[in-house]
Amino acid sequence: MKHILLALSLVWLVTACSTVTASSHSVADSYAPVTGASPLPESLVSFSVNVQSVNYRAVVNRFTHAVTLYLPPGTSVTSLTPSMVTATGLTVSPTGPQDFSSPVTYKVSDGSTYTVTVNTTVPSAAQVNSWLGTGINLGNDLDAWPGDEGSWTNGVVAQKAFFDDYKKLGFNSVRIPITWGMASNPSDRLSATSPYSINPGFLARVDQVAGWGIDAGLTVVINAHHENWIRTLTGSAMTAQLPRFEALWTQIAQHFAGWPPQLVFEILNEPQPPAGSSTGGMTNADLKVLNQDILDIIRKYDPTRVVIVGANQWNSLSSLVSGTFSLPVDSVVGGPYLIATFHNYNPWSFAGQSSGTWGSSDDIASMKGQLDTAAAWGKQNNVPLYMGEYGVTLHYNGMSTDPSSRIAWYTQVTQLARADGISMALWDDYGDFKLYGRVSRTFESAILNAVQP
Numbered sequence: 520m521k522h523i524l525l526a527l528s529l530v531w532l533v534t535a536c537s538t539v540t541a542s543s544h545s546v547a548d549s550y551a552p553v554t555g556a557s558p559l560p561e562s563l564v565s566f567s568v569n570v571q572s573v574n575y576r577a578v579v580n581r582f583t584h585a586v587t588l589y590l591p592p593g594t595s596v597t598s599l600t601p602s603m604v605t606a607t608g609l610t611v612s613p614t615g616p617q618d619f620s621s622p623v624t625y626k627v628s629d630g631s632t633y634t635v636t637v638n639t640t641v642p643s644a645a646q647v648n649s650w651l652g653t654g655i656n657l658g659n660d661l662d663a664w665p666g667d668e669g670s671w672t673n674g675v676v677a678q679k680a681f682f683d684d685y686k687k688l689g690f691n692s693v694r695i696p697i698t699w700g701m702a703s704n705p706s707d708r709l710s711a712t713s714p715y716s717i718n719p720g721f722l723a724r725v726d727q728v729a730g731w732g733i734d735a736g737l738t739v740v741i742n743a744h745h746e747n748w749i750r751t752l753t754g755s756a757m758t759a760q761l762p763r764f765e766a767l768w769t770q771i772a773q774h775f776a777g778w779p780p781q782l783v784f785e786i787l788n789e790p791q792p793p794a795g796s797s798t799g800g801m802t803n804a805d806l807k808v809l810n811q812d813i814l815d816i817i818r819k820y821d822p823t824r825v826v827i828v829g830a831n832q833w834n835s836l837s838s839l840v841s842g843t844f845s846l847p848v849d850s851v852v853g854g855p856y857l858i859a860t861f862h863n864y865n866p867w868s869f870a871g872q873s874s875g876t877w878g879s880s881d882d883i884a885s886m887k888g889q890l891d892t893a894a895a896w897g898k899q900n901n902v903p904l905y906m907g908e909y910g911v912t913l914h915y916n917g918m919s920t921d922p923s924s925r926i927a928w929y930t931q932v933t934q935l936a937r938a939d940g941i942s943m944a945l946w947d948d949y950g951d952f953k954l955y956g957r958v959s960r961t962f963e964s965a966i967l968n969a970v971q972p
Contacts, residue, residue: 550961555687558582558735562627563611564604566635567777570594574602575777577635580736582686586635588619589779596620596637642780644856647825648903650738650781651858651942652691653933653970655955656908657681658948661728662696662744665703668724672949675957677728682735684960689971693732694907694944696744696788697725699767715766722774733781740827740907740944741775742785743767749809750790751800761812768813772820785827785860785907786813789834801831803843811847814857822851827905829860834907836861836889840896858942859902861893863909863932870928873915878927887935894939906936910946913953922965929969937972945970 558581566577566586577588590596596619603625605611610628617623619637626632642650663671685693698708699721705711708721725741732739749760768786775782787809792800801809810828817826828847830838838844839861849855864870865886869877897904909932911925936943945966947954954963 549963549965550956550959551964552959552961553684553687556582558683559584560606560629560631562606562609562629562631563625563633564606565602566633567602568599569602573777576779578736578779578781579633579734581683581734582736584631584633586625586633587779588635588637590637590639592639592641594639596639599637601635641823641853642825643853644825644858645903647738647780647783647856648858648905648940648942650691651740651783651905651944652738653689653937653972654692654694654738654740654942654944655685655690656694656696656944656946656948657728658696658946658952659950660695661725662698664698664701664745667702667707672957675949677731678957679731680960681955681957682731682737684955684962685732686735686737688962688967690737692738692740692942692944694740694742694785695725695728695732697741698745699743700746700748700763709763709767711763713762713766715763717767717770722770726774729778729782733779738781738783740783740785741771742788742827744788746787747794749801750787751793753799753801753805757801757805757809761809764809765812765816768816769820772817772824775824776820780823780825783825783827783858784817785829786810787829788907789829789862790831791833803831803838803841803845806831807845807847814847814849818849818851823853823856825856825858827858827860827907829862829907834860834862836863836865836893840892846900846902855902857902858905859897859900860905860907862946863889863906863936864911864946865889869920869924870911871915873912873918873920875924876921877924878931883931883935886932890932890935890939890941894941897941904939904941906941906943908946909936909943910952910954912951914951926965926969929966933970 561581566579568575570590575590577586579586598616599619600616603611611625622634622636624632624634659671660677661668669676700709702708708718710716729739729741749764790801792798814826830844832838849857868874893904911928946952949957954966
């Protein structure tokens, strides 16, 4: 396992920093246009209800016009007055208090109808993990640093249409990596000085992008991604940065407290050694302190939000099951509302460096053994598993990855993870790991076929 850990120590060099390059692929016309039913007119833009000073935001599904509002258990639903926003120039009825003991249908003046269902049950972590299903990362977008969004993607920034396409392609979820504290000017995102405020404009952009996913009917993961100012530190150096990280998650938890359970938090992406080193940096003992600290903060404002945690060494699978990683204690009633994550670019020589081929019976058996070990660990610890990043590069240092092996890897890893009940998210960065064409709105056909159920 040592060579796997060392290989994974280089993951960030590609997943964190791969910018747009000319993709090479031997299969002609391998990217096909995204097809499928388009969203319906967005006549009703938002629907929310305020309960005990928390504004609960509904899922307003733009593909179905179904509206689902989640309220805390025990909330009386017999006389609720929603706040609704329609498209410009439109009106909606009925207005005023309504009894939501059964679904209520609203009619907009353009003739469209929306059926609202209020739910006061809390989904378990296992249920939310099933919602994650097979997903995709919107990599190199809100996680880009030190430049702004678009600096790693030739100016291409997130658009609502991306999420519509993800839905059309059959994905269940999208992971939105977000870097908060590594901007060239920290005040552009997260202040470097107390009280460590998040820039309101940046938070509004996160809100917008995450909302596009939620209202496409997708489950959305948001995280703290390339936070090198804390994730590469250990001991007292890490502890010294905790107040800033605590302030970050306090603001995130407060801001999103009323969002539906289709929004999932991931505390920290890929804790790792300092840049240029394969050793040192944050340990699993450090993570035990950090994860418990942040989970306790989240629970003050959001008692049942599902939270994702992972081990050190770039969220490696081997570190997760090593015996040194501990899940935080989540003592909330009905919990724990936790999911454990790991990333999979194994073997790195192939998946990250385009070396050799993959797909022999030994290759498949090795991968099955790794994923089965992870699944057994999850069952032992009563926690669902999420393979939050997995993928194979198109090319490395001018060398193209063998196309047949690449397809075999995606096929086998997806099927094996699915058989073990592991949810997953393809790493897609519009660079060396490009799957979705963000300008052409196309997707690599062979890989889509490989990962579909």
